[in-house]
Amino acid sequence: MTDLFLGLTQEIISGIALGSIYALIALGFTMIFKATEVVNFAQGELMMVGAYVNFFFVTTFLSAAGTPTAWTFLVALGGSMIFSVLFGYILDFIINRPLKDEPIFSVIMATLSLAIIIRAVVAIIAGPISLMPFSPFGDSAISFGTIIVSVLDLSIIGSAIGLVIIFYYIFHYTRWGIAMQATSExxxxxxLMGIPIKRVYALVWIFSAVVATLSGILLAPRIALLDTTMGFLGLKAFPAAVLGGFGSIPGAIVGGVILGVIETVSMGTLSFHFQWIKEINDIIAWIVLIAVLMIKPDGLFGVEKVKKV
Amino acid sequence: MLKVVGVETYYGKVKALHGVSLEVKEGQLVTILGANGAGKTTILKTISGLVEPENGTIHFNDIRIDRKDPEDIVAMGISHVPEWRRIFPELTVYENLLMGGFLIKEKDLLRDRMEEAYRHFPVLRQRQKQRAGTLSGGEQQMLAISRALMLKPQLLLLDEPSLGLSPLLVQDIFATIKELHRSGVTILLVEQNVNHALKIADYGYVLTTGKIFLSGTYEDLLDEEKVREQYLGEGKYTRRADLWGG
Incomplete structure (x- = not known):
């Protein structure tokens, strides 16, 4: 009995770490959707590009400096952040501006195409092989009694909480943040208030690219593998967002975390005890998605959207 | 102050304004009357830059503004309270006012303007932390007007402020508009409520299907049988007292 309980606690903590990443992806995705009504299917690719760019910076600094230090990772992080700001700005220019008022179908086709193009370009530049990303924390873990948590997982959870607090602050307490909310409403x-909405949209895409890059940087060492298919994980933003209530930012965050927990727990229980249920974690998200759409389409934090005339 | 000459505006292929010319002089309260779909709202949207006119010119203080972005036009001193108020329902009353003052960079000035708005409409101070969507229709209209006044505009465009309000609140809103006008704000008011609008206006234009049909002072328009027949669809047997009376 206690074994089961311990195992479950372990799974849940690990699920929260994974879910934090889903939450960040869903956050970036929802921000863009709320502000510009663009459904960005390339959100996962933004994350993948972020992970690659960070890997590039880390390896470049390592080959220059030799042994990795905390500075290596911090400087690489800074470089990746600068890159993601530029990347978001460019995407606003090439995707958002021309497509903003087009029918939703065109937008979906365009962002799907963008996702494929990004994957191809990364494969051309980085080569088709998988890379081994570095974790700044190695394999170190902290034990709380009998529960062992990796430092990487803790840092993922910590960063996600930190980011959510920062974004909450920006959205609710800064002039530009409130202007973003106003623009999306x-x-x-x-x-008519004099808010330059084009600049607000650019800002939203930049924020979204920054969050995606950070989630990529956090995710890569966790799955200990970096290749261009990483972007597919970004599709989990959909079940996460639907579970929380499509278009709700708190919903995206909570939905992401819950989804991560459901995945790891179902993996740890079902797939572990029943040999024939393999890799349940790959499909459970989509089962959840369909179930939520059937039972409670508005999700947990869903608000009925009233379209203004 | 504002000079609109021969403005033609299209929505896609549909022509909404067929060469509208009008003028607002400093300190005036000018009203545009007309039935639904006559193009009243389009005139205001064209002035504030939300839609671009195909032909014609708009000058504000002798500067041409008809090709400028809305945010530049606001910055020049024209604030527009749109139809159905369009407050930000999920933002608080305070945040709505803050957005009204988005272009104000100095913190002290922003605080002063906010204070002024609260003094003007004490109910907004009581509800400052409340989400604006929870306000009543009348309170939302006060918020919409206060939000537009945060920038101390030289010209205020008001689009049907009485829309959807109870008769009692309509009186309040018109009293407020009159007071604003007296305090020196130049106003261009679009209304369907002929009664109230003409009573407080210095000058009026009557719009039918995208054209100015009539214009004149309160007395001119009051005497004009055609207003009633054409715009109001009333015959000459309708008693005047019912139409124009308080």
Whole structure:
């Protein structure tokens, strides 16, 4: 009995770490959707590019400096952040501006194409092989009694909480953050206030790219593998967002965490005890997605969207 | 102050304005009357830059503004309270006012303007932490007007402020508009509520299907049988007292 309990606790903590990453992906995805009504299927690819760029910076600094230090990773992180700001700005220019008021179908086709193009370009530049990303924390772990948690997982959870607090602060307490909310509620009224909505949209894409890059940097060492298929994990932003309530930012975060927990726990229980249920974690998200759509389409934090005339 | 000359505006292929010309002089309260779909809202949207006119010119203080972005036009001193108020329902009353003052960089000035808005409408101070969507229709209209006044505009565009309000609140809103006008704000008011609008206006334009049909002072328009027949669809047997009376 206690074994089961311990095992479950272990799974849940690990699930929260994985879910934190899903939450960040879903956060970036939802921000773009709320502000610009663009459904960005390339959100996972933004994450993948972020992981690659960070890997590039880490290896470059390592070959220059020799042994890895905390500075190596911090400087690489800084470089990746600068890259993601530029990347988000460029995407706003090439995707958001021309497509913003197009029918939703065109937008979906365009972002799907963007995802494929990004994967191809990364494969061309980095080569088709999988890479082994470095964890800044190695294999170190902390034990709380009999429960062992890796430092990497703790740092993932910590970073996600930190990021959510930062974003909450920006959205609710800064002029530009409130302007972002205002723009996503009513872009026309926002324009009449003198809010430059084009710049707000650019800012939203930049934020989204920054969060995606950070989630990629956190995820890569956790799955200890870096290749171009990493972007597919970004599709988990959908079940996460639907579970929490599509278009709700708190919903995206909570939905992401719950999804991560469901995945690891189902893996640890079902797939562990029943040999014939293999790799349940790969499909459980989609089962959840369909179940939520059937039972409670508005999700946990869902708000009925009232379209303004 | 504002000079609109021969403006033609299209929505896609549909022509909404067929060469509208009008003028607002400093300190005036000018009203545009007209039935639904006559193009009243389009005139205001064209002035504030939300839609671009195909032909014609708009000058504000002798500067041409008809090709400028809305945010530049606001910055020049024209604030627009849109139809149905369009407050930000999920933001608090305070945040709505803050957005009204988005272009104000100095913190002290912003605080002063906010204080002024609260003094003007004490109910907004009581509800400052409340989400604006929870306010009543009348309170939302006060918020929408206060939000537009945060920038101390030289010209205020008001689009049907009485829309969806109870008769009692309509009186309040018009009293507020009159007071604003008296305090020196130049106003261009779009209304369907002929009664109230003409009573407080210095000058009025009557719009039918995208064209200015009539214009004149309160007395001119009051005497004009055509207003009633064409715009109001009333015959000459309708008693005047019912139409224009308080």
């Amino acid at each position: 009513d872009p026309i009224a926002a324009q």
